[in-house]
Amino acid sequence: MKKIKLALLLTLILALVLLVVQNTGPVQAHFLGMTAEIPVIVLLFFTTAGGIISGLFVALLLKSSA
Numbered sequence: 392m393k394k395i396k397l398a399l400l401l402t403l404i405l406a407l408v409l410l411v412v413q414n415t416g417p418v419q420a421h422f423l424g425m426t427a428e429i430p431v432i433v434l435l436f437f438t439t440a441g442g443i444i445s446g447l448f449v450a451l452l453l454k455s456s457a
Contacts, residue, residue, distance in 0.1 A: 410435075 414431035 411432050414435065416431055417428045418431050418434060420427050420429055420434055
């Protein structure tokens, strides 16, 4: 079982490294009238973090109202 977990962890790390290496090019991001030129991986990180935080917030609101 430990070997399977290690193989899965190494595969996920390799996928993350490949994602970062392949997405270093700059893109223009427009948000609330602002424009910024940032690397794609930074944009992916911020959108993922925002989605996770929003999901946790909604889950906490639904849990407290029940």
